[in-house]
Amino acid sequence: MTADLAVIGLGHVGLPLARAACAAGLTTLGYDVSDAVVTGLNGGRSHVGGVRDGDVAAMRAAGFSATSDAAALRRADTVVICVPTGLGADGTPDLSAVRAASRAVARCLRPGMLVVLESTSYPGTTEEVVRPVLEGSSGLRAGADFHLAYSPQRIDPGNRRFGVRNTPKVVSGCTPLCAKHAVAFYGRFVETLVVSRGTREAEMAKLLENTYRYVNIALVDEVALYCDRTGIDVWDVLYCAGTKPFGFAPFRPGAGVGGHCIPVDPRYLAAKAGAEGFSFRMLAAAHEVLSRMPAHVVGRAAGLLDELGTPPDRASVVLLGVAYKPDVADARESPAGPVASGLRARGVSVRYHDPHVPEFTVDGVPLARVESLPEALEGADLAILLQDHSCYDMTTLTRAECALLDTRGKAAGPRVTLL
Numbered sequence: 535m536t537a538d539l540a541v542i543g544l545g546h547v548g549l550p551l552a553r554a555a556c557a558a559g560l561t562t563l564g565y566d567v568s569d570a571v572v573t574g575l576n577g578g579r580s581h582v583g584g585v586r587d588g589d590v591a592a593m594r595a596a597g598f599s600a601t602s603d604a605a606a607l608r609r610a611d612t613v614v615i616c617v618p619t620g621l622g623a624d625g626t627p628d629l630s631a632v633r634a635a636s637r638a639v640a641r642c643l644r645p646g647m648l649v650v651l652e653s654t655s656y657p658g659t660t661e662e663v664v665r666p667v668l669e670g671s672s673g674l675r676a677g678a679d680f681h682l683a684y685s686p687q688r689i690d691p692g693n694r695r696f697g698v699r700n701t702p703k704v705v706s707g708c709t710p711l712c713a714k715h716a717v718a719f720y721g722r723f724v725e726t727l728v729v730s731r732g733t734r735e736a737e738m739a740k741l742l743e744n745t746y747r748y749v750n751i752a753l754v755d756e757v758a759l760y761c762d763r764t765g766i767d768v769w770d771v772l773y774c775a776g777t778k779p780f781g782f783a784p785f786r787p788g789a790g791v792g793g794h795c796i797p798v799d800p801r802y803l804a805a806k807a808g809a810e811g812f813s814f815r816m817l818a819a820a821h822e823v824l825s826r827m828p829a830h831v832v833g834r835a836a837g838l839l840d841e842l843g844t845p846p847d848r849a850s851v852v853l854l855g856v857a858y859k860p861d862v863a864d865a866r867e868s869p870a871g872p873v874a875s876g877l878r879a880r881g882v883s884v885r886y887h888d889p890h891v892p893e894f895t896v897d898g899v900p901l902a903r904v905e906s907l908p909e910a911l912e913g914a915d916l917a918i919l920l921q922d923h924s925c926y927d928m929t930t931l932t933r934a935e936c937a938l939l940d941t942r943g944k945a946a947g948p949r950v951t952l953l
């Protein structure tokens with residue numbers, strides 16, 4: 535049986551994409567190298583926050599199935615690659631999953647097929663990495679025999695207002711005809727499409743979006759460090775500046791940046807630019823400031839424990855919210871890791887509370903989890919609010935017996951200290 539779409543990589547990006555396509559009536563299959571992912575989805579279980587088991591059941595009812603057999607890609611008219619683009623051990627771009635996925639597609643490529651890369655990567659990836667793999671072993675040519683496109687994913691985990699359908703999507707092709715095919719495909723389930731001049735513009739646009747956040751978060755973090763040094767209330771500064779109705783976009787300081795995208799994507803840009811002899815100085819400066827933030831939070835916590843007269847080796851600290859952003863279950867690259875690590879290094883006993891994150895390991899050692907918030911606050915000398923999940927009611931936090939270090943600027947009260 536043929537399929538309209540095969541999604542490669544059924545994670546935080548691929549699964550919501552498959553869900554949107556199924557909902558629009560496209561016959562969709564998914565290919566993933568993880569047997570656990572495939573078995574779970576075929577059994578009706580979602581492993582991605584924001585996609586419920588009920589959504590998977592609806593997808594299954596619409597004919598969706600997952601497989602770890604790459605030969606299934608042969609059945610699809612369009613293949614969309616949504617595999618991870620992380621960093622290698624040396625901190626440089628790791629495109630091994632993109633290469634592996636491209637090889638799997640190349641083995642199944644047939645004339646007329648549309649292949650789209652959605653994974654975030656540096657400008658040139660579609661043309662320089664994916665295209666040679668597809669053309670090399672198949673003998674088919676992009677733009678002539680098959681269509682090759684790049685369309686970055688803008689999914690915002692935890693966002694209830696914007697999803698795949700109503701978030702404008704940038705689409706590009708290796709040739710105008712490739713772009714036309716990509717527009718026709720996405721037009722079936724995305725409301726607004728924005729066509730860029732070429733694939734490098736679309737790749738760069740995605741990196742600009744995330745680098746913009748990276749650099750601006752670093753800017754307010756550095757403002758927070760300066761305000762802390764000089765006794766200026768940074769939260770009041772942010773409130774006042776935020777009232778400007780034009781020319782100012784608000785960002786909040788915190789313990790650092792996390793997730794699979796914001797800390798990683800600028801590294802792709804810096805690496806590619808560096809290889810081309812261009813030095814992105816803003817990225818280097820932002821990286822330097824952001825890497826200081828977990829240690830700053832640890833320092834502030836140590837100062838508070840000192841004020842309380844509690845020696846670090848007798849202190850109990852609970853981290854509230856270890857996910858990298860509010861109301862998500864994703865704790866990848868979360869600054870909670872280095873904060874916990876820094877506190878442990880001072881001899882502090884550290885636990886965490888996060889209803890979204892069932893397990894959290896720091897430096898290879900699991901961090902003790904407290905199930906209930908009252909229990910978490912009761913046993914602690916100090917609570918550190920790292921992530922303002924909507925379950926954290928500020929009245930409960932500020933009435934607690936323990937001191938509260940609030941890195942999100944949400945709480946007020948006699949026992950509360952703001953970052």
Ligand SMILES: NC(=O)c1ccc[n+]([C@@H]2O[C@H](COP(=O)([O-])OP(=O)(O)OC[C@H]3O[C@@H](n4cnc5c(N)ncnc54)[C@H](O)[C@@H]3O)[C@@H](O)[C@H]2O)c1
Nearest residue numbers: 543544545546547566567568617619631634635653654687
């Ligand atoms: N998570 C986000 O919020 C987000 C937002 C926009 C863009 N992106 C980008 O989207 C891409 C995917 O990210 P993600 O968060 O969905 O990753 P993820 O880790 O959640 O999911 C990736 C999936 O791909 C599978 N996989 C790995 N190699 C494979 C291969 N060779 N063939 C088939 N399947 C393979 C993994 O088993 C996993 O299930 C990345 O480039 C990321 O930067 C992510």
